[in-house]
Amino acid sequence: MKARLALFHPLLAGATLKDRLLACAGALAGIGLTGLICTLVFGHSTAVPLIVAPMGASAVLLFAVPASPLAQPWSVVGGNMLSALSGVVVSHVVPDPFLASGLAVALAILVMSLTRCLHPPGGAAALTAVVGGAAVKDLGFLFPFMPVAVNSVALVALAILFHKMARHNYPHRPAAPAPSSHKTTDAPPALRAGFTTQDIDAALADMHETLDIDRGDLDSLLRQVEQRALLRSHGEVRCADIMSKDVVMLDAASSVAEAKDLLLRHELRALPVVSAAGVLLGVVGHAEVESGTLAPIPAATARPQDAAINLLPVLTSGETHDVVITDAQNHVLGIVSSTDLLAALGKSLLWQGR
Secondary structure (H helix, E strand, C coil), X not given: CHHHHHCCCCCCCCCCHHHHHHHHHHHHHHHHHHHHHHHHHHCCCCCCCXXXXXXXXXXXXXXXXXXXXXXXXXXXXXXXXXXXXXXXXXXXXXXXXXXXXXXXXXXXXXXXXXXXXXXXXXXXXXXXXXXXXXXXXXXXXXXXXXXXXXXXXXXXXXXXXXXXXXXXXXXXXXXXXXXXXXXXXXXXXXXXXXXXHHHHHHHHHHHCCCCCCCHHHXXXXXXXXXXXXXXXXXXXXXXXXXXXXXXCCEECCCCHHHHHHHHHHCCCXXXXXXXXXXEEEEEEXXXXXXXXXXXXXXXXXXXXXXXXXXHHHHHCCCCCCEEEEECCCCEEXXXXXXXXXHHHHHHHHHHHCC
């Protein structure tokens, strides 16, 4: 049984059997439809290959690792087309096929690197331009554009449609860091501590390796790892252990004056708003009071049994200073503020240092 499961152990980080089956379906649809589209464009003439072999390798990247920088639209289209063009140029200048083959692939790597469209199947496109036979040779400088560019554009368009239907992020864009909630140039609080992008660059330089991952994705991944390590170290403290239980709340029918009085008298930044049945409707703060509408905004919530450290991303985002602790029926049980969490973490670190 273990040996059977090992067959599906992902070679790439994050991959699952479901992802691989989805990639198979994508490649099946992508290559099949690309061939059909090119048949409609070129007709059934044997003078032009309907689909070139490097498209199979491009399909692997497009459907199996769509987050890779090597699988993005410009990498696929530019990489294949410019590499094929490099191969055609070399084949016209260098008569020896063996020397031309090596030079074509080498030139393709250089051109793709300079134009920021590195795509491994481009090497195959360059090689095909040299050793592809009479049909490719007869096409000459038309080969990089038809069929290579047409194949590539069709395959990328189909990949975009496929991943949209599968709800994947393609073309892949790394998640942008949240801006400062105070509309200043400072980074959000969670990004000011720990490692920096300069640290990532220095570590990559020390490794002397090229990784197939966007720098932004690497930053996000490392911060997730950092967060999980922190959770494992301090996950024993629960929200119920540190929450304030004597919660000052506002009835949904209360007036603006009553809300303002409670905020000022108790020196609070926000008040939970509850219905007549005691169900949480949202929160109001000074901004809502000043607007005069008292329309509750969504509240950040958690359960009593949740690990308190889980609240760290919310309370350091700059968007809220309090998390409302509720039961399964959404009744208010308590509140954890950024001060409560800071005090708990400080005490935990103090005990660890002893």
